[in-house]
């Protein structure tokens with residue numbers, strides 16, 4: 001390197017001397033010219049790339065809008081519709097819809113049409129759909145030709161799909177223009193399984209650029225709105241799903257979760273969702289972001305409008321077909337024995353994680369869930385996860401941002417940056433020491449966020465440190481399990497996010513809330529999220545009482561400041577169990593739902 005450098009230096013000196021021999025002062029002109037043209041070319045190339053990215057972003061956005069428009073026109077041309085019948089269809093719970101399709105009382109095509117129309121209507125208000133899946137029509141027509149004994153478990157059920165899953169013939173770019181205009185050749189595994197079960201994937205839904213935030217906006221498709229308050233975000237990253245399902249435009253959908261991306265929009269939009277144990281549901285065919293990072297992995301999971309729908313879909317998904325498509329999915333099919341077990345469970349609960357306070361409605365939701373479970377005969381006891389903020393900061397954040405944000409920066413080079421990723425993008429750009437100092441400063445205003453960002457700013461530097469990180473994660477998993485066993489728990493209930501939906505675009509103010517969800521990605525425990533209650537005026541009164549909700553950090557201060565207009569927003573409960581015990585999670589959720597559904601305000 002040094003030798004090469006000295007050769008280059010000698011060559012420059014020789015050229016300089018040669019030029020000066022010809023004409024004194026010539027070397028300055030030539031070298032000046034070379035440097036200026038190199039700088040101009042650099043700026044021109046970067047500028048051109050940025051211009052191209054902007055064009056791609058604009059074209060993808062317009063193409064998606066046009067696709068929705070084409071579908072709308074197509075539906076209009078089909079002639080008169082029966083709005084009452086369509087409303088009846090889209091109001092049905094998933095299990096009722098399934099029954100009617102199975103019995104042949106409804107045709108797959110008419111159900112598809114009702115949902116297409118409804119999804120487009122909801123999208124006009126909430127901007128949650130990225131594009132329709134046009135092949136849905138052919139699928140529905142084929143299904144209608146089947147004889148009753150050929151019908152499959154999800155015969156004719158329309159399914160919405162987060163845009164980050166591969167759908168044959170469509171782009172899968174997560175908002176990075178470098179991946180745009182490259183239609184994928186094959187459906188992702190979960191899309192294939194849904195189709196093999198007779199379901200009809202019919203629309204793709206919105207997400208935040210790069211998927212690593214719980215906002216829901218990207219430069220191509222813009223920002224998605226919350227179905228319960230148009231000024232608020234739906235959560236993310238599966239925010240398009242949350243918004244569409246919560247807004248009534250889909251009955252079941254597919255999301256993905258590495259830090260809360262299924263559960264956060266479920267809380268914000270009042271829908272049901274399940275983040276399974278990694279590899280219980282195949283994640284093949286999900287956009288491979290962070291795919292070489294094996295310590296905390298992204299997982300696909302179902303989201304649904306109602307509890308029975310979530311159970312029905314999970315049961316249908318956990319089939320041998322999943323294992324055939326992806327042999328790394330263990331051949332562990334839906335365990336009726338766990339789901340239908342009648343003996344009472346021991347369920348742990350906590351209402352807050354040390355350091356990040358929980359909104360009074362979130363506390364109340366857990367307490368109502370606790371009462372519901374007690375009424376159902378379960379034993380509910382207190383449990384506090386050991387050193388949660390520290391574990392998420394030092395383990396989850398180091399694993400997920402261990403590349404110094406390099407992957408995202410690589411894909412975003414000369415791309416249009418969305419507001420939702422600016423914080424992590426520019427933090428990643430800072431020189432390491434400066435980033436560390438900034439993290440410390442953040443810690444003065446928002447101690448848990450400071451801790452998280454310090455974790456992200458001090459990733460492993462060598463392979464040996466990466467191995468040690470893996471060891472530490474294993475050690476934390478053992479520590480957590482020991483605490484779990486000492487209380488003889490079968491399951492756990494807790495808040496899934498310690499506040500309701502925040503004003504769109506302000507998610508960075510409450511980032512530290514992710515410790516509530518990411519903990520269970522770090523541990524790789526299955527976790528479900530379900531609506532339990534809504535924010536009341538009385539909750540807001542208590543929110544403003546420092547003895548109930550101490551405004552100890554920037555997050556809490558922001559939640560108080562942002563609380564106007566939150567009355568009526570949904571709040572849920574997170575239900576957790578041991579790895580590969582999704583059925584226990586569902587059983588606990590069902591037992592809570594049976595009681596709280598009837599009294600939900």
Ligand SMILES: CCCCCCCC/C=C\CCCCCCCC(N)=O
Pocket residue numbers: 211212213214236237256257258259260261262401403404405423424425427428452453456457511514
């Ligand atoms: C390397 C640069 C350091 C950047 C620091 C960024 C700090 C951001 C803090 C928290 C972000 C965690 C987001 C996880 C949410 C992911 C949602 C999901 N995809 O499941």
